[in-house]
Amino acid sequence: MNMQITPKNHPPIPTEKVGVLLMNLGTPDGTDYWSMRRYLGEFLSDQRVIEAPKWLWQIILQGIILTTRPSKSGEAYKEIWNKEKDESPLRTITRDQAEKLQKILAKDHPNVIVDWGWRYGNPAVKERIEDLHKQGCNRILLFALYPQYSATTTATAYDKCFDALKAMRWQPAVRCVPAYHDAPVYIDALAKSVEEGIEKLSWKPDVTIASFHGLPVEYHEKGDPYYCHCAKTARLLRERLGWSEDQLKLCFQSLFGPKEWLKPYTQPTVEEMARNGVKNLVILTPGFSVDCVETLEEIDIGVREAFLENGGENFAFIPCLNDSLGGMDVIKEVTLRELQGWI
Helix, strand or coil, X not given: CCCCCCCCCCCCCCCCEEEEEEEEEECCCCCCHHHHHHXXXXXXXXXXXXXXXXXXXXXXXXXXXXXXXXXXXXXXXXXXXXXXXXXXXXXXXXXHHHHHHHHHHHCCCCCEEXXXXXXXXXXXXXXXXXXXXXXXEEEEEEEECCXXXXXXXXXXXXXXXXXXXXXXXXXXXXXXXXXXXXXXXXXXXXXXXXXXXXXXXXXXXXXXXXXXXXXXXXXXXXXXXXXXXXXXXXXXXXXXXXCXXXXXXXXXXXXXXCCCECCCEHHHHHHHHXXXXXXXXXXXXXXXXXXXXXXXXXHHHHHHHHHHHCCCCEEEEECCXXXXXXXXXXXXXXXXXXXXXXX
């Protein structure tokens, strides 16, 4: 009789499981200068984000930007910081998304382990992948929570995961969730959030804006599909709501640097609308799966102020899908779709 004998000192092999890693951009650990500098330094050193000669950009980044921007960004984060838990809303909500997804899957798929991590900052995706593997996850679904694909978001998140895998002796099998900008469950969840948000108001919007994070035009011209994905999301949302282009407008926010970015720009558009007689405005941010500094501070505080200062009267911000019922339906359905054959 042939018997297989495990070599002496062979590492223990846990029961096989399947991992799901939810990923988002990341967040600083605090609002102080050095926490912000560490976070911004990592973020702005990513060549997927800033496509410039590395040597030249690092001179600008280290010599100019990281001396002033951390303090300014820290003030913006202080405006929306979760003081009770001493963390950013992005961390709070992403953790809640992971915990809720774990509970949703536990009944029918007890062998699935859900975790979360960041492209920039802590917890880094490298340590989360390693931890899932130690728990027996020899198959891991990498889920970058960006509905619209861009090399500056989706691709760089997966790049970081691949970097981690390259250093592992025993690699798990992985799958990457693709863009879900036109998934019916996503469009339906967005539409319901708009309908429910407007229903709560004592006034009706003259215009609603779907504001997406911006992208340099140059990146679009090189083949990044982000603009097309945003435009399709806006079109499908209009069709689902039964609205015209005048009722739901597509805009882009969060500009950085001197290059031309995708237009129309959100804040200048809002200011012009207010000066031209638009009194009632609603804004949603469909490209963000979780509320963060770009939605809560830039839009709900900064753009709100710009609208009211230029003659607007009523402004409403519709929160991201976050860990709402609709938001979790999106995450659950996309996850189960991509896990087919593994569970």
